[in-house]
Amino acid sequence: MYRTHTCGELRPAHIGQTVTLAGWVHRQRDHGGVTFIDLRDRTGLVQVVGDPNLPEVSAIQDARNEWVLQVTGMVRPRPAGAENPNLVTGAIEVAVQKCVVLNPAKPLPLAVNTDETVDENIRLKYRYLDLRRERMYNNIVLRHNVVKFIRDYLSERGFLEIETPMLFKTTPEGARDYLVPSRLQPGTFYALPQSPQQLKQLLMVAGFDRYYQIARCLRDEDLRGDRQPEFTQLDLEMSFVERDDVLAVGEGLFTAMVQEILPGKRLLASPWPRMTYTESMERYGNDKPDLRFGMELHNLSDILAASEFMVFQNVLKNGGVIKCIVAPGCADYTRKEVDELTTFSKEQGAKGLATLALTAEGVKGTAQKFIKPAEVEAIQTRTGAQTSDLVLFIADSKPVANKTLSALRLLFRDRLNLADPNVLAFAWVLDFPMFEYNEEDKKWDAAHHPFTMPKMEDLPKFETDPSQILSDAYDMVLNGYETASGSIRIHRSDIQQKVFQLLGLKDEEIQSKFGHMIEAFQFGAPPHGGMAPGIDRLIMLFAGEPNIREVIAFPKNQAGRDVMADAPSPASEKQLRELHIKLDLPEEK
RNA sequence: GAUCCCGUGGUGUAGCGGCUAACAUGCGGCCCUGUCAAGGCCGAGAUCGCGGGUCCGAAUCCCGUCGGGAUCGCCA
Numbered sequence: 306m307y308r309t310h311t312c313g314e315l316r317p318a319h320i321g322q323t324v325t326l327a328g329w330v331h332r333q334r335d336h337g338g339v340t341f342i343d344l345r346d347r348t349g350l351v352q353v354v355g356d357p358n359l360p361e362v363s364a365i366q367d368a369r370n371e372w373v374l375q376v377t378g379m380v381r382p383r384p385a386g387a388e389n390p391n392l393v394t395g396a397i398e399v400a401v402q403k404c405v406v407l408n409p410a411k412p413l414p415l416a417v418n419t420d421e422t423v424d425e426n427i428r429l430k431y432r433y434l435d436l437r438r439e440r441m442y443n444n445i446v447l448r449h450n451v452v453k454f455i456r457d458y459l460s461e462r463g464f465l466e467i468e469t470p471m472l473f474k475t476t477p478e479g480a481r482d483y484l485v486p487s488r489l490q491p492g493t494f495y496a497l498p499q500s501p502q503q504l505k506q507l508l509m510v511a512g513f514d515r516y517y518q519i520a521r522c523l524r525d526e527d528l529r530g531d532r533q534p535e536f537t538q539l540d541l542e543m544s545f546v547e548r549d550d551v552l553a554v555g556e557g558l559f560t561a562m563v564q565e566i567l568p569g570k571r572l573l574a575s576p577w578p579r580m581t582y583t584e585s586m587e588r589y590g591n592d593k594p595d596l597r598f599g600m601e602l603h604n605l606s607d608i609l610a611a612s613e614f615m616v617f618q619n620v621l622k623n624g625g626v627i628k629c630i631v632a633p634g635c636a637d638y639t640r641k642e643v644d645e646l647t648t649f650s651k652e653q654g655a656k657g658l659a660t661l662a663l664t665a666e667g668v669k670g671t672a673q674k675f676i677k678p679a680e681v682e683a684i685q686t687r688t689g690a691q692t693s694d695l696v697l698f699i700a701d702s703k704p705v706a707n708k709t710l711s712a713l714r715l716l717f718r719d720r721l722n723l724a725d726p727n728v729l730a731f732a733w734v735l736d737f738p739m740f741e742y743n744e745e746d747k748k749w750d751a752a753h754h755p756f757t758m759p760k761m762e763d764l765p766k767f768e769t770d771p772s773q774i775l776s777d778a779y780d781m782v783l784n785g786y787e788t789a790s791g792s793i794r795i796h797r798s799d800i801q802q803k804v805f806q807l808l809g810l811k812d813e814e815i816q817s818k819f820g821h822m823i824e825a826f827q828f829g830a831p832p833h834g835g836m837a838p839g840i841d842r843l844i845m846l847f848a849g850e851p852n853i854r855e856v857i858a859f860p861k862n863q864a865g866r867d868v869m870a871d872a873p874s875p876a877s878e879k880q881l882r883e884l885h886i887k888l889d890l891p892e893e894k
Numbered sequence: 895g896a897u898c899c900c901g902u903g904g905u906g907u908a909g910c911g912g913c914u915a916a917c918a919u920g921c922g923g924c925c926c927u928g929u930c931a932a933g934g935c936c937g938a939g940a941u942c943g944c945g946g947g948u949c950c951g952a953a954u955c956c957c958g959u960c961g962g963g964a965u966c967g968c969c970a
Contacts, residue, residue, distance in 0.1 A: 338927030350930095357927070370920085387928055395930085412921055414904060419919085419931080421906055426962055479970035499970080526969040652897070652966070712965095741970095754970045808970095852963095863963065 307375060307407075313349025315394050319380040324399060326351065327375045327407065329437070330368045331418050340365050344376060344399075347442065351394040353378060355401050364404040371410040371417060371437075377403040425854075429868045432859055444848050444856045450566045451844055452519055455539055458558050464515040464541070469504040471497055471521070477810065477818055478755055480524035483534075491885040497523040500837060502754060503822055505542040506794055509833040510825045517541045519840070528863050530852035531786060531842055535861075541791075542835030548777050548793055551834050552733055555781055555789060559838075563729060567847055573597060573730035581736040590628075590711030592737070595785030596730040598723035602628050602710050605698070608683045614675035616657070620700040627700045630710050631688050632717050635695035636662040636669075643671070649716065650699065655709040659698040663690055672698055715785060724784070726849055732782050739763070739776040740807065748809045753778040755804050756822070757792040758834070767803055781838060788843050791836025798826040 308327040315324065328346035335341075340355035342365060353376050355365030368374060378399040389395030414430075415423045417437045428435040435441055456466065475482045475496035482496035498504075500522045508516045520540040528534065543551060556577055563570055573596060585592050588601045605627045609617050617627055638646075643660055650658040659672035661681065668681055676684075690696050697713055699706040718724050739759045740749045749771055751757065759767075763774040781789035795801045801823060805815045815823065841853040854860040861867055881888070 332930075332932095334929050334932050336927055336929065336932075337925070339929080340927095341929055341932085343930070352930070354928085384928065387930090389930055392930080412904065416905060416920070419906095421919085423905065424901090424962080427905080476970085480968085502970090524969065527967085529969085530964075532969065654966080751970050757970090864961095 311348040312344050312346045312351040313394065315351050315380055315397055315399070317382065317396050320382055320397060322380050323377065323402070324380055325375065325377040326353070326399065327373070329417075330370055330372045330374060332370065333368055335366060342368060342374070342376075344374065349394060350392055351397075351399060352383075352389070352392070353399040353401050355404070359400060359402060362401060362404070364406050365401055368404075368406065369410065369412075371413055372406060373408040373410070375405040375407050376401055426862070426868060429854075429860070429862060432869050436858060441855070444844070444850065445858060447566075447848055448840075448844050448856055451562065451840065451847070454562050454566055455517075455519070455558065458561060459515075459517045459541075462515070462554070464517045465513055466518055467508060467513065467516050468518060469498070469501040469508075469520070473498050473504070474818075476503075477814065478751060478808065480526050483523045483525050486884040486886060488883055499524050500538060501540050502756065503819075505540055505835065506756060506822070506830075506833065507825055509542055509544045509794075510828065510830045512544075512831075514544045514831075515542075516835075520837075528861065528865055530854075531845070533841065533853060533857065533860055534865050536853070537840040538837040539789075539840055540835070540837045542833060544831040544833040546793075546832070546834055548735075548779060548834065551791060551793075551836055552779065555791075555836055555838065556731070556733075559731060559781075559843075567729075570727055570729050570847065573728050574732075578732040579735060580732070582734055582738065583736070585734050586707055590707035590709075590714065592734055592780060593782040593785060593787040594732070594734075595715065595718060595724060596732055596782075597725055597728050597784060598718060600630055600632070600714050600717060600723065602630055602707065602714070603684075603688045604628050605684060605687070608680055608687065609676070612675060612680070614659075614672065616659075617675070617700050620702075623702075625700060625702045626706050627698060628706045628710055629684070629688065629696050629698045630714050630717075631690040632695040632697060633721070634693050635717075635721075636664045636693045638662065638695055646697065646713065646716075650709050650713065653709040653712045654705045655699050655701050657700075658709075659700070661696040661698070663692050663694050663696070665692055670695070672696075718785075728784075729846070730784055731788075734780045734782055736760075736775045737778040737780070738772065739774040739778075739804075740771045742772060749807050751804070751808060752776070753790065753792050755808055756794045756801070758795050759800070759804070764800070764803075767807060771807055777834070779836070781836065783843065784846055786842050786846060787839075788846070789836050789838035791834065793832070793834035796826060796830040796832050798823050801826060 308325050310324045310326060312326055312328050326344055328344045331343040331345035331350055333340065333342050338357045340362065342353050343350045344353050355362035376399065378401040380397050381400050383396060383398050413434055415427055415434055417434060420438065420440055436445065472485060472495040475484065475494065480499050482499065485495040485497060487493045487495060501518060501520050505516055518540045520538050521535055522538050523535045525534060560572065560575060563572055578596060582592055585594050590602050606621060609627050610621060612618060620627065647658040660670040661668060661672050661676065662670040684690065684696065688696065699709045738752050739757065741752045743750045753776060758777045760775045760777060766774045777793035779791055780787050795804065805819065841856055844856040845853045848856055850856055859867065859869065866872065
């Protein structure tokens with residue numbers, strides 16, 4: 306037996322007991338005679354003392370940071386005045402009688418016992434050391450608590466956790482698949498699942514009624530701070546439900562979770578706000594609004610319809626819009642600062658940025674000479690802009706204006722600290738469009754996915770205007786992130802056929818790619834729907850971390866590499882031969 | 895595919911045209927019996943990511959390249 310107790314559990318109640326501990330040297334303080342070590346295991350720290358009056362102290366004196374020790378000694382109270390209120394074990398210490406070095410350690414490439422920032426490349430290369438640090442440990446524990454809460458909550462409500470295959474089938478829609486070559490059937494490939502979407506629907510056809518899975522999903526696309534090539538979703542599906550039944554489960558789950566395991570956080574509103582996709586786009590410029598602060602977008606196209614500003618005129622003539630946001634207290638921005646905002650806007654796709662500074666000395670800014678006093682007044686009435694505020698205008702096509710102002714809004718959020726980091730602003734965004742026109746490929750794409758149920762009343766629009774078809778798709782958003790996405794699914798094979806056809810899939814293609822789905826829907830498929838919250842993103846937001854790598858034990862870097870194991874790496878000739886794969890690599894420069 | 899930012903001892907930073915490259919921490923040695931980021935003294939450790947250029951002189955300016963991050967595209 307290596308230990309009788311853990312480091313973090315010792316209390317004055319243990320005084321007088323002889324205990325054996327095992328752990329890492331968090332810190333060592335050698336006073337020549339008496340030596341202190343803060344011994345660490347995952348439960349915490351405890352001070353062990355090597356006393357010259359006690360035997361076997363040499364190992365204590367020799368020990369260095371991160372050595373692994375086994376220590377046996379008597380728990381005793383610390384001398385009066387020597388208690389450490391910062392440690393939960395700070396009232397006591399362990400007087401060492403025996404110390405065994407289980408394993409010494411070389412000096413570490415990164416310090417485990419501080420929270421100072423370390424280059425992320427080094428952290429990832431030595432991730433097993435990085436994970437010893439308190440911040441990472443806390444994140445991993447939080448992750449466990451979140452997943453455990455999910456399992457308990459859903460199990461209590463009749464959901465079954467069911468595993469689905471990792472080796473499945475490539476699909477034509479959606480993200481790029483990771484392919485896995487089949488050895489037994491040369492020339493064919495599995496695809497790793499982008500999500501268990503089809504399988505969970507088939508589980509509904511099977512009658513399981515309420516299913517969930519903590520499911521790994523894989524998508525071969527470029528990485529971002531909130532996107533990893535493999536990530537984890539709470540995949541969830543229910544039969545005989547309407548949209549609000551699904552939303553109620555999600556809202557109930559995360560509301561209870563916040564109350565139970567996130568005492569430092571509070572919900573912005575309960576019940577959660579709901580808005581349509583269209584409303585979210587109008588008011589926030591995107592479909593994942595951060596509702597922790599205002600600064601909404603305003604459409605000024607009507608007020609400025611008669612503007613003398615040629616830029617505005619031309620945009621309106623071409624079907625564009627003039628929209629704005631109001632940056633509070635920013636009227637004193639310098640020319641340089643405004644230029645930076647203009648550059649930022651152009652990076653987002655806008656052709657330019659016009660500003661109106663409402664200073665105490667009067668109206669200034671690049672748009673001042675084009676906007677009449679009456680128009681300024683109307684703008685102030687609509688937006689609530691006041692003296693000392695800066696109004697930022699984007700005149701462009703509606704998508705560009707929304708995208709740019711949305712990005713500016715988040716820029717000011719961070720610059721002016723407008724969002725309370727302890728608030729969780731959950732909300733639902735509803736009624737997404739069913740299809741988006743893909744200009745590049747000149748075809749319709751599914752906005753959510755092709756199994757999403759179009760609104761019944763919009764079915765006639767398949768023949769007239771697919772862009773106007775709304776769907777029973779919904780997103781759960783949190784603090785400016787899409788944290789779940791779901792829909793009521795198509796359970797009728799005739800509607801499913803219609804969708805596939807509009808997406809431009811040929812009959813043979815529908816059969817080869819989705820024949821099993823179409824067929825299944827002909828054998829008594831129940832109405833069903835579900836959603837899939839992104840575990841990594843949620844935990845990132847719960848933990849207040851800036852990216853999801855911080856809440857994943859072994860994440861990949863921006864180039865999709867595991868820098869610790871150095872993956873991906875070349876396959877051997879033998880492996881390739883078995884798979885009947887020949888490489889055709891691009892010429893090296 | 896594109897844009898921007900970063901790269902200086904093990905780690906974190908400073909220096910940004912004139913240095914023998916500074917500081918903290920870590921590391922090694924010595925001293926020290928109550929510390930808890932212990933303290934004191936001594937020491938080792940960087941050709942400033944790499945290559946080229948400008949200059950009397952480059953960590954510092956320019957170009958290229960590699961590595962990392964953020965963003966656009968991409969992500970049903």
